[in-house]
Amino acid sequence: MSQLTEAPATTVATTVHRLHAAFATGRTKPVAWRRTQLRAMRSLLTDHADELQDALRADLGKSPVEAFTTEIGFTVNEIDHALAHLTSWLRPRRTRVPLALVPARARVVREPLGTVLIISPWNYPVMLALAPLVGALAAGNCALVKPSELAPATSAALARLLPLHLDQEAVAVVEGGVPETTALLEQRFDHIFYTGNGTVGRIVMTAAARHLTPLTLELGGKSPAVVEPGTDLATAARRIVWGKFMNAGQTCVAPDYVLAVGDTAGALEPHLAAAVREMYGEDPATSPDYGRIISTRHFDRLVGFLKDGRTVIGGGHDRDSRYIAPTVLAEVAPDAPVMDEEIFGPVLPVVRVPDLDAAISFITERDKPLALYAFTASADSKRRLTTETSSGALAFGVPNAHLTVPGLPFGGVGGSGFGRYHGEHSIDTFSHAKAVLDKSLFPDLLRLAYPPFTALKERLLRRML
């Protein structure tokens, strides 16, 4: 494991070379090795939960409970799920062969890709570094993790703890920012798994193209929450507030804005304000459960949005502590700056649309979101939203929670990225599905297909194919 400050290119090249060499020995392929690594990662998370929670508090003001549920506990669940199902996930899948090939056996064998690069962001810096690592190791790969430099305490904790627990020959951490990541991207990997914004996603994809490296891009975007009349507005408001303001709004799948259908906005707004008070008190600055903005750059960007609508609740902010109160904005124009880019902070605009048709048009005219949420009592609205919109995920009645369903793939579509992971989907991402055909040499019925072709051969072949 290495921590780079100087000459990143040379140090990075040495580290990557070491990982490729380790993979070539075959040490990561046995299922026993994979299980050992997963169990070791589990111990890392449980034995050092306090240290990780402290780091998350230092980086993001994250409450220990939130740190546990959304990062540490979440990753432990991902590990437990992998440990429980690994054997069946790795079992070769038999598939039928066509009559013309009988007798023969065909199967799909999942083989590890080699050495994978995991580039993770700052907002869930434990979970977004380690959950992909679970998949990479479960699939039998070597891995290099590059945590975000914007969460320095967590990055340092991961760089210290991963070598203590995992196979140092097969897993490495490289800390650092743009120079280190640029140096890493010059190397050849067998897969790149990037989580972050789309601008850097393009840089990563361009670099991957040079080596024809397959990649996963887990990006963000504006995830809408549609609220229709006739739904339980108090509960919908509580759930939207919960999903939006966890981690101070710095969650890729958080509801970015509310699309209030018909006359719901007027009734919904007081419920949103009440829910904010219920969860964070009259002065959220004093709530131990409310986080802080990652950097002054993001703070300044977010404060710029506060004037884009009528303040229903919140609006307070303090640059020194990078605090922005949970803020709900009403009467936000669709072309306001806050509606232009992913907010990624604790500002919730409410945009009014006359009906579901307008809500669907609003969504489909923009980039495909990472998640679409809807609060509706209408089965027909659910059906229409399912068939007439496209998004990484679609959830009715609750935001953010689809991540916790182990069988569901997690990933974006269009502008929100491509590729997917979690559970068995991680095995798909970090493996090559190899086609294996085994045909015996006797009897050689294939002779039928060999030239010279006769009328009889042709008749038989046409029947078989």
Ligand code: NAD
């Ligand atoms: P970030 O700034 O931490 O960047 C992500 C990673 O890219 C870091 O490791 C960073 O070092 C690296 N990086 C930054 N600039 C680079 C450059 N010029 N060249 C190479 N590497 C570079 O995080 P961020 O991008 O601000 O993260 C927030 C974004 O990520 C949001 O858009 C959010 O929606 C998205 N996100 C998506 C998911 C998901 O699972 N789909 C999860 C979390 C965040």
